Amino acid sequence: MNNPAPSSDSDGCGIRPVTDPCDRLREAIVSGExxxxxRLVEADLSVRLGVGRTAIRAALAVLDQEGLIVREPHRGARVRLISAREAFEIEQVRNALERLLARSAATQAASGDVADLREIVAAMHDRLREDDSLGYMQLNATLHRRIWKISDNQVATKMLVTLKSQSIRFQYGTILRPGRPEQSLQEHEKIVAAIAAHDPAACDSAMAEHLGHVLETLQWAIEAQERERPWSALREPAVGGRT
Amino acid sequence: MNNPAPSSDSDGCGIRPVTDPCDRLREAIVSGExxxxxRLVEADLSVRLGVGRTAIRAALAVLDQEGLIVREPHRGARVRLISAREAFEIEQVRNALERLLARSAATQAASGDVADLREIVAAMHDRLREDDSLGYMQLNATLHRRIWKISDNQVATKMLVTLKSQSIRFQYGTILRPGRPEQSLQEHEKIVAAIAAHDPAACDSAMAEHLGHVLETLQWAIEAQERERPWSALREPAVGGRT
DNA sequence: AGCGACAATGTTGTGAACAATCCAGCCCCC
DNA sequence: GGGGGCTGGATTGTTCACAACATTGTCGCT
Structure with a gap:
């Protein structure tokens, strides 16, 4: 019907084409909105996104499958709180899958692929020199995604995308560790070199080393967070939308 | 108590469908029904399972996320045909995840866990002696699931369950290779021994060797299938529900 | 005052009706 | 005879209203 409800797009975004409400909800969740x-009340989301409750319901089903929210039978949906333990599990799985894809990438990379990777690494150098942590993180993600694309394993890639959206909240802290970005960049260079050399074993070990350090850094970040707010694990926010 | 739903179970099935229609549909798909x-027509499934079309629609959304079916915008859902290439991708991912869990299991196994594993292996011996291939396959799956449980990584375990349901159609052929079951059993014994010895590295390599052979066998099975029916890749069944 | 039953409220789950869309067959015109 | 447009049926997408369920606040009883 007359979908352009006058108040629906009041939150700043202009003429967004009718994107999937599922994507919009996912974006809102991973961005910390x-x-x-x-609690995610279907009726509220319905008016907020300007779509019917059915679409919201379908979106919640998808997000539930992706592990971003939990749905209890007659009690609605809540955005899922990823525990530190689960963050570790996710990181371990990411570790295993990224190693797999790194090996595949090493065997399948074309010359153009390697050029792209080197370009991204160069850009990471620049960001690091300018102390642009956010830009560095983005390029970091870009580099990994580019490796995924080279490996051309769609099943694993899709899983990694899903995992990433689940653990995004923990990823932010990992860049804050002193000296970590420099070390990270060297590890990435090593990975790219192994891909350029078409050496799967070296690429595997390089990625394993890199992600092992990421795992350590994640643990450090979690401990730092717990040290700062030791009550956070006990707090049950329940920030219900009731205004 | 006896809620007034007089017309809902009119199709004569005395057993009330207490199970989730999503699970029933999944079961029907993976079992080859x-x-x-x-094509999966919502109205047909609705009457077949004796639930409303809304529930069917939710179930299809889940199954779509799991990759068991594909849904095109206004053209309905079809059970997804896993290509040989995708079966390889799935098997590779399974390989990576099972190795991860094998390592974890080796470090975390309690004595009771090891006893259970040895019991399963002994039962596999029996099935093999009796030429009970189906029973052997089931115990094979049981053994792997038991290892998953020991490793206690719920994220990876859930992924493996989903992957298994996707690739089940290809799993059947892998037992037919001559001499494969005997070799498989030895590999499983090696894995269990490594878990009992709490040796993650040995467990990793044993699982890698095992799944490498599984991958080879899968390739063999696919080639045999293609040799038998080289047209199967071209055939577009389209066994539409139109009676 | 403490506690259990009970109604009030809000939210999800479900089924039916309606609109939008696609597909196949058919007809008309060239 | 062939191709383009059209119409009818079938199927999906969406909305709506209502029932089922959980939570919460209230009232009466001990």
């Missing part, structure tokens, strides 16, 4: 454990 | 590429 909803607090962990916050 | 629906042909690949067969």
């Amino acid at each position: 909803f607090q962990p454990n916050e | 629906f042909q690949p590429n067969e």
Whole structure:
């Protein structure tokens, strides 16, 4: 019907084409627009996104499958709070899958692929020199995604995308560790070199080393967070949308 | 209590469908009750399962996320045909995840866990002696699931369950290779021994060797299938529900 | 005052009706 | 005879209203 409800797009975004409400909800969750454990009432989301409750319901089903929210039978949906333990599990799985893809990438990379990777690494150098941590993180993600694309394993790639969206909240802290970005960049260079040399074993070990350090850094970040707010694990926000 | 739903179970099935229609549909798909590429008409499924179309629609959304079916915008859902190439991708991912879990299992196994594993292996011996291939396959799956449970990584385990349901159609051929079951059993014994010895590295390599052979066998099975029916890749069944 | 039953409220789950869309067959015109 | 447009049936997408369920606040009883 007359979907352009006058108040629906009041939150700043202009003439967005009718994107999937599922994507919009996912974006809102991973960007932290909803607090962990916050209730997601279907009717509220319906008016907020300007779509029917059915679409919201379908989107919630997808997000539930992806592990971003939990749905209890007659009690609605809440954004899922990823525990530190689960973050470790996710990182371990990511570790295993990225190693697999790194091996495949090493065997399948074309010359153009290697050129792209080197370009990204060069850009990471620049970001690091300018102390642009956010830009560095983005390029980091770009580099990994580019490797995924080279490996050309769609099943694993899709899983990694899903995992990433789940653990995004923990990823932010890992860049804050002193000296970590420099070390990270060297590890990435090593990975790219192994891909350029078409050496799967070296690429595997390089990626393993890199992600092992990421795992350590993740643990450091979690411990730092717990040290700062030791009560956070006990707090049950329940920041219900009631205004 | 006896809620007034007089017309809902009119199709004579005395057993109330207490199970989730999503699970029933999944079961029907992985068990081969629906042909690949067969259209899944919502209304038909609705009467077949005795639930409303809304529930069917939700179930299809989940199954779509799991990759068991594909849904095109206004053209309905069909059971997804897994290509040989995708079966390889799935097997590679399974390989990576099972190795991860094998390592974890080696470090975390309690004595009771090891006893269970040895019991399963002994039962596999029996099935093999009796030429009970089906029973052997089931115990094979049981053994792997038991290892998953020991490793206690719920994220990876859930992924493996999903992958298994996707590639089940290809798993059947792998047992037919001559001499394969005997070799498989030895590999499993090696894995269990490594878990009992709490040796993650040995467990990793044993699982890698095992799954490498599984991958080879899968390739052999696919080639045999293609040799037998070289047209199967071209055939577009389209076994539409139109009676 | 403490506690259990009970109604009030809000939210999800479900089924039916309606609109939008696609597909196949058919007809008309060239 | 062949191709383009059209119409009818079938199927999906969406909305709506209502029932089922959980939570919460209230009232009466001990």
